[in-house]
Amino acid sequence: MKQEERTFFEFKIDVKSALPVYEQVKRAIKLAILSQRLKEGEKLMSLRELALKLQINPNTIIKIYTQLEVEGYVYSRPGAGYFVKVDKEKLKKERFVLFEKETQDYIAKVIELGYSFDDVLEILKRYFNRENDAANFKNIEDTGGSNA
C-alpha cells in the first residue's frame, strides 16, 4: 500500500505582505502542528510538491523545513521525506505560550486604538461564531500587510 498520508496545507500567501513568504508558510505549518491538525509521524508534502502548490521556489521550502527541524517540529528522512515530530509536553506548553502571546498583542493594539473591554467582548461574540462555523482554518498571513 502506498504511503498516501500527504498533508495538504490550505493557506493563502500574501506576497505583498511585509512578512516574508517563508515566514508566513513557516508559521502556518507550526500552527498546524501545535493545533494537532498535523499529527505525530505524519508526512509533510515533499519540497517540490509544496513549492509547486504554493508557487514558490523549492529552495524557500527547504529553508522552512530546515528551520522547523532545528526548532524540533519535524525531522527528515533523506530520500523519504519530512515528518511531523511532536513532544506532547512541549506541544502543550508551546500552544499556550502562543495563545498568551497572541492575546497580549491583540489587547495592546486594541487598547491603543481606544477600544474598551466591552467593545472587544461585543465584536468577539459576533465574529467568533461566524469563524467557528466556517470550520476550516483561516489565513495566517497579513500579520504583515501590503505597502500599497
Place this chain on the structure above:
Amino acid sequence: MKQEERTFFEFKIDVKSALPVYEQVKRAIKLAILSQRLKEGEKLMSLRELALKLQINPNTIIKIYTQLEVEGYVYSRPGAGYFVKVDKEKLKKERFVLFEKETQDYIAKVIELGYSFDDVLEILKRYFNRENDAANFKNIEDTGGSNA
C-alpha cells in the same frame, strides 16, 4: 517661545523580528495617530532625532515618513518638520477597520490553536485589566518573531 511639542514615541523595536524595522515603526506611528494620541498639527520628531533615538538610519525614517505622507497621515514642511494630518471622518473609519482586522486575525489564530470562546473570554478578562492599568502604550513589535 520655543516649539516644544515634539512627540515622543515610546516603542521597542525588535531587530530580530521577521517584520522589517521600518514596518514596525510605521505601524506604531499610524496606530498613535489613529488612536489620537498624536493630534492634528502636532509635530513629529525630526528625522535625525527619531533615527538617533531608535538607533536606526535616518534614511529609514525618511522612508517611513514619506510612506505615511502618501497614505495621508502626515505632511511635511521642508525645513520645519513633519506634522500630523488627520481627516476626522477618515480617522474614525480607519480606526474601526483596523479594529475589525486585528480581531479577525486574532480569532483565526486562536481557533486554529483549538481554544474556545470561553478560553478567550477568560484570558481576556485577566490580561485586559493588567494592560489597562499600565496605561502607557505597549510594544507593537514582535508581530514578527525571532528566527533564533
Place this chain on the structure above:
DNA sequence: TTAACTGATCTACTATTATAGTGCAGTAAA
C-alpha cells in the same frame, strides 16, 4: 544676519529574501 536646526537628495555598500537551475545519493514501489 547668524547659527542651528529642518527636510531632501544622492551615492555606495551589505545582508536578507527569493528565484532559477544543476546534479547527486537515498528511498520506495513496481
Place this chain on the structure above:
DNA sequence: TTTACTGCACTATAATAGTAGATCAGTTAA
C-alpha cells in the same frame, strides 16, 4: 533492477531592506 520519487548541496542572479555618509536648501529663533 528499474523508475520515480525524495532530501540535499551547490552556484548564480535579482530585488528589497537597511546602513553609512555627504551635500544642499528652507526654516526658525536668537
